[in-house]
Ligand SMILES: Nc1ncnc2c1ncn2[C@@H]1O[C@H](COP(=O)(O)OP(=O)(O)OP(=O)(O)O)[C@@H](O)[C@H]1O
């Protein structure tokens with residue numbers, strides 16, 4: 192023990208500048224050390240801002256609500272309830288389903304736009320990108336209200352259909368329905384679909400496309416065998432970027448969903464708000480998180496598998 | 503169109519906006535020929551090749567392959583394949599799937615396809631590389647894979663756009679040899695783009711020398727080297743000495759000319775008709791001059807000079823010789839022997855001599 196302390200203290204005493212030199216030498220030599228150095232600030236922030244609340248959430252999910260108070264002794268009661276009472280599972284399933292459709296819609300509709308800018312716009316690309324993301328310069332809430340105006344009982348669509356004479360009474364299903372939520376979610380998150388897909392399409396070397404044509408592929412086969420597989424990273428990140436936040440969204444379903452369009456986020460919000468059952472809210476959050484993680488992993492595996500099959 | 507031409511490029515122009523990249527090019531290429539397009543950067547070689555492949559359309563003119571006009575045939579239906587300047591290896595596929603890429607149309611069973619790929623891998627001498635990814639390959643290996651990917655389809659024409667440009671000298675020479683051998687064994691028509699004149703001379707059956715979108719001269723390697731039609735071609739291929747001259751008298755093929763630096767000498771025309779008093783240029787390759795210490799027996803085709811500088815290159819030496827009445831020095835290249843060492847010091851005059859058929863008469867600048 193004493194021997195060791197002598198060993199370590201001697202070089203430090205002798206040459207403090209040498210120590211700095213050694214650190215920078217280490218940084219130089221080891222790429223990994225440099226990498227850790229770079230992510231250290233972000234990592235520290237993440238640890239404080241994400242892991243800590245998450246830990247609190249996990250701990251809380253094992254508590255139980257008793258009247259206005261929480262019983263802080265360990266219990267699996269919440270999880271039991273969440274799995275047993277059908278309302279939870281149904282809401283969870285509906286949320287995943289609705290945001291799944293919104294994600295697919297956003298990605299499928301935005302892919303052609305990203306493709307167009309990447310391959311057919313040769314000048315002022317930045318201008319086009321800005322143009323496409325222009326709607327996202329207004330606040331999320333404003334966009335949701337805008338859709339309310341469009342889809343509402345006396346909204347743009349209904350008045351148009353009535354004035355054209357296609358319908359006599361306003362359609363009530365437009366607003367306060369699942370489709371209203373899906374449409375709004377897909378639109379509200381479109382920028383998150385366009386940008387990553389644009390970046391990955393833009394990166395594709397044009398001579399690869401010419402090579403595919405040269406080797407006998409028509410435009411469709413070339414798209415399936417080269418363009419799509421090479422832009423898959425963009426498609427995957429776009430999908431995850433939309434699917435993960437929309438599943439837990441509660442503003443859009445609260446404003447546009449009505450009773451049919453409520454999602455799990457609304458229930459969680461209620462648990463932490465009016466119902467005042469924080470432990471149950473925590474449990475539902477964690478279950479939601481687990482579901483999303485499993486689905487994301489499956490999704491990534493599936494896309495990689497498909498990519499291998501196509502090529 | 504000549505009868506046996508396999509590829510026929512007829513009066514092709516290509517404009518990019520107002521800029522003319524290819525200017526009235528007419529070329530016939532025979533089946534199984536190794537044909538090169540040679541020219542400096544930006545002279546339109548790639549553009550011409552891309553028009554053959556179908557990635558660009560001629561603004562005017564027509565391209566025929568195997569007698570068929572190509573203007574309405576899209577690239578994926580043309581009987582040509584291309585090896586791209588940057589190889590264009592698909593990064594999401596391994597080597598085997600890269601090479602098998604074009605076989606999809608042939609509707610072969612997978613085992614048969616992979617058998618063909620393995621044969622190809624043997625041919626390009628990369629037998630164990632099937633499972634590698636594109637980013638795990640060296641430049642030379644990529645180049646060979648790009649070649650295999652095109653060759654496996656047995657195209658009638660292979661277009662190669664400076665395929666050896668990125669390789670070091672040694673690998674480059676090795677690949678040149680392999681390319682030439684490959685072309686002989688598979689019997690495919692090669693159209694090869696390069697800006698390296700040595701490479702073009704080594705590999706090709708015929709070469710088109712291009713400049714600013716036009717074909718300056720289309721000839722065999724020896725034809726280009728021995729009988730260039732213009733000063734531009736002559737100076738682009740190898741080194742050449744130029745002398746100003748004027749015609750004194752014409753008798754059929756034989757002409758008497760007065761050459762600045764060389765005096766009044768006899769020469770022969772190569773087809774062109776010259777008139778008395780006309781200005782011409784005389785071009786002589788450095789190795790066509792003979793250096794001797796004493797005056798040779800043919801006073802009408804020799805002049806004395808002083809060696810100004812010399813460079814020893816092992817097998818050969820280069821001498822730069824000053825002649826009376828001439829501003830620039832004359833480059834002479836001679837095989838090294840016991841005698842040539844003595845020329846180097848420039849203390850004594852040397853004699854420069856030549857034969858009639860080593861002189862090339864060119865139009866004046
Ligand atoms: N798509 C295009 N639009 C406008 N100009 C072009 C285009 N492609 C080529 N050019 C121009 O046409 C000329 C010929 O180009 P090309 O690529 O055929 O040259 P090259 O002979 O292959 O040169 P290098 O040896 O450098 O590859 C160049 O001046 C180039 O700037």
Ligand SMILES: [Mg+2]
Nearest residue numbers: 547548587663
């Ligand atoms: Mg080129």
